[in-house]
Structures are given as C-alpha cells and as structure tokens.
Amino acid sequence: MNRLAVGFVAAALFALGANQVMAASTQIRWAQITGTAGVPALGKCTQPGYDDQCPSGTCECVEVSGATVTGVNGQVFTIAGSGTADLFLTFDTGAATPTGGVPVCTPFFAIAQLTTTRKGNPETETLNLVGTNCLHVTGTPGTDDPVVGGFGISNPPVPVNGGVGFGKVLGFFDIGTGSLSLTLHGPVTQ
Numbered sequence: 001m002n003r004l005a006v007g008f009v010a011a012a013l014f015a016l017g018a019n020q021v022m023a024a025s026t027q028i029r030w031a032q033i034t035g036t037a038g039v040p041a042l043g044k045c046t047q048p049g050y051d052d053q054c055p056s057g058t059c060e061c062v063e064v065s066g067a068t069v070t071g072v073n074g075q076v077f078t079i080a081g082s083g084t085a086d087l088f089l090t091f092d093t094g095a096a097t098p099t100g101g102v103p104v105c106t107p108f109f110a111i112a113q114l115t116t117t118r119k120g121n122p123e124t125e126t127l128n129l130v131g132t133n134c135l136h137v138t139g140t141p142g143t144d145d146p147v148v149g150g151f152g153i154s155n156p157p158v159p160v161n162g163g164v165g166f167g168k169v170l171g172f173f174d175i176g177t178g179s180l181s182l183t184l185h186g187p188v189t190q
Helices: 002-022
Strands: 026-036 060-070 082-091 097-099 102-118 121-134 145-153 164-173 179-189
Touching: 026 082, 026 164, 060 102, 082 121, 121 164, 145 179
Parallel strands: none
Antiparallel strands: 026 060, 026 179, 060 082, 082 102, 097 102, 102 121, 121 145, 145 164, 164 179
C-alpha cells in the first residue's frame, strides 16, 4: 500500500512540475516593427494613450498604419509573435535640441497597438514608447536617423494573451521616405 501512495505522490509532484514549466516566465524577449509613416500632421497625436502629450506645446503627429511585427532573427523568445501594428508618434519639435539652428534630436512619445499571433494564439497589446530621434551625423540628413528609447507594455488596455514588461527601443526613422524600423527587447513575462 505504501508503494502505491508513494507512486501517487510522485505522479502528483511530476504533474505540478509540468504545470510550472508551462506557467508564465520572464525572458529577454524581442520584436521587430517595420513600416512606412504617413505625412506628419501638426499637433500631438489624438489617439488615447501615452502619445497624447506635447510638453512644449509645439508637436507633430506621425502615424504608421499596418506596420509589420515579427520576431528578431536568431532570438528564440518574442514579445508579440507576428502580425501588425499601428503606431502613433508625437514628436515634440518644440523641445528639439538645436545645433546651429538645426534641430538635431527630437523627443517623442508614442504608442504601438499590436495585433499578432504568438504560439498559435491571437494577441493584442499596446506598447508605450518614449525616446529620441536624432539626425544622422555622417550621412544624408533625414536618411536612417537613429531612434533610441524605451518601451513598456501598457495596462490599460489589458493585453489579450500578451505580456507584462519593459525594455529598450533601437532603430531608424527616415524622415524623407517615412521608413521606420524599430527593434525592441527587454524582460517580458508571458
């Protein structure tokens, strides 16, 4: 009888361990967002959320509709899987850092509304982004200007099958063509 009880206890512990493996875990996760921006509009973006601010009072809103969201080659863990995103970026042009009368770095406040599929499950989540877009120092102005900043997964709205976390944003924004490429990575629990 004792062997039977030990067997049941061992099976129960094994099952609990298997459930723990399938539970949420925190990993450094990655995402790539690429798309083309529309023509900037005067004023801050009006989408409810983190993009709806303009501290200096002089801003431009840049929208990127239907951007592509993917993982990053060589990285196992993804923030959101694959799908699309709509981005709303408020560039605070009144707070731009000028050099010789030319704005060199412009801060931005943004949201990225992601609609993706990860591990076969549909996922929606909103990312809050903050950062700076600077003129390319050695290339043609407006061509692949670097973007540096950070992100956090917003709640509200509550993510559907999404995660909890934050991280870094690195990329480029070509003002001339509207081409945007952002790489996000950081500790995200899913």
